[in-house]
Amino acid sequence: MQKHNFSAGPCVLPKEVLQKASESVLNFNNDNLSLLEISHRSKPFVDVMENARALALELLGLEGKGYKALFLQGGASMQFLMVAQNLLEKRAAYLNTGTWANNAVKEARIFDDILEVASSKDANYNYIPKGYDIPEDHDYFHCTSNNTIFGTQMKTFPNSPIPMVCDMSSDIFSRSLDFSQFDLIYAGAQKNMGPAGTTLVVVKEDILGKVSRKIPSMLDYKVHIGKGSMFNTPPVFPIYVSMLTMQWLKDLGGIAAIEKENEKKARLIYSEIDLNPLFKGFAAKEDRSDMNATFSLINDDLKETFETMVQEAGINGLNGHRSVGGYRASMYNALTLDSVKVLVEVMSELEHKA
Numbered sequence: 001m002q003k004h005n006f007s008a009g010p011c012v013l014p015k016e017v018l019q020k021a022s023e024s025v026l027n028f029n030n031d032n033l034s035l036l037e038i039s040h041r042s043k044p045f046v047d048v049m050e051n052a053r054a055l056a057l058e059l060l061g062l063e064g065k066g067y068k069a070l071f072l073q074g075g076a077s078m079q080f081l082m083v084a085q086n087l088l089e090k091r092a093a094y095l096n097t098g099t100w101a102n103n104a105v106k107e108a109r110i111f112d113d114i115l116e117v118a119s120s121k122d123a124n125y126n127y128i129p130k131g132y133d134i135p136e137d138h139d140y141f142h143c144t145s146n147n148t149i150f151g152t153q154m155k156t157f158p159n160s161p162i163p164m165v166c167d168m169s170s171d172i173f174s175r176s177l178d179f180s181q182f183d184l185i186y187a188g189a190q191k192n193m194g195p196a197g198t199t200l201v202v203v204k205e206d207i208l209g210k211v212s213r214k215i216p217s218m219l220d221y222k223v224h225i226g227k228g229s230m231f232n233t234p235p236v237f238p239i240y241v242s243m244l245t246m247q248w249l250k251d252l253g254g255i256a257a258i259e260k261e262n263e264k265k266a267r268l269i270y271s272e273i274d275l276n277p278l279f280k281g282f283a284a285k286e287d288r289s290d291m292n293a294t295f296s297l298i299n300d301d302l303k304e305t306f307e308t309m310v311q312e313a314g315i316n317g318l319n320g321h322r323s324v325g326g327y328r329a330s331m332y333n334a335l336t337l338d339s340v341k342v343l344v345e346v347m348s349e350l351e352h353k354a
């Protein structure tokens with residue numbers, strides 16, 4: 001039975017990417033060796049790394065603009081501390097829009113003082129705060145472009161007077177933005193790019209080297225840049241699969257092309273949530289995410305019927321995060337419009353049954 005994978009992460013990947021990835025495990029590069037058993041310093045893998053780094057900058061439109069792309073380990077959670085360790089000298093400003101943003105604040109506080117410029121914690125993070133000030137005398141401003149758990153997304157970004165750092169784990173490569181407004185972007189691979197195990201970091205080189213503390217080599221962006229993202233053995237498989245996904249996206253026409261699909265998927269699910277009297281959305285309308293739609297049943301008596309129908313339709317991963325409850329339809333790049341149609345049909349069938 002065909003599955004429709006709405007998992008929030010690790011998430012759906014393009015079929016042809018999975019096909020090529022599985023071939024590489026048995027016979028990489030037609031060499032009768034597995035990608036998993038060759039040296040990461042061999043030419044075939046160095047080519048993968050170089051290609052992946054170049055594709056990331058190309059897709060974001062950041063080639064030749066002073067940025068470097070790295071594929072690091074430790075997940076986006078490691079970036080919560082690496083960002084502070086590399087950039088925080090006195091005080092940094094953070095926008096608190098959800099669990100992940102809050103975790104970023106917590107980790108940065110280990111190093112120094114953090115100012116929360118605004119927070120939507122008072123309303124269980126169901127909206128994006130607006131109209132806050134970013135003080136000029138702080139080291140950097142940190143925000144989270146898409147709040148995976150709560151289903152909110154920043155539609156605009158502030159005109160920051162200080163370097164802007166953004167956690168784009170769950171909407172990287174999903175929509176067109178002027179990415180040069182950011183000085184550092186990071187994203188765990190497993191939401192929109194590949195398997196867990198690597199994190200993309202895109203950093204403008206001239207913001208580095210300004211803190212006085214000693215930074216351990218593994219946590220120092222400059223060390224990783226100097227070694228071409230190969231300071232130690234990189235996670236070859238997640239990087240290879242991420243490269244394949246970026247190549248797939250480029251062949252489709254890049255971010256501009258996938259953005260149109262993502263908008264169609266989001267319009268379809270949100271119009272069903274808004275029009276179907278059995279459901280209600282969680283996030284404030286103007287802030288709701290094109291990647292993760294959060295919603296719930298108004299009458300919990302229908303829970304069992306709905307969930308049985310969902311399962312019978314082959315829908316996977318629809319349960320909401322425990323801090324929100326209800327349901328969450330994650331519609332990352334590789335999820336098709338047809339899968340969203342299947343979910344919307346189930347929702348509307350429930351209305352006709354009830």
Ligand SMILES: *Cc1c(COP(=O)(O)O)cnc(C)c1O
Nearest residue numbers: 075076077100148167169170188
């Ligand atoms: C999933 C997620 C993280 C955590 O990623 P890990 O790679 O598991 O550390 C951080 N930020 C956002 C926005 C996420 O969606």
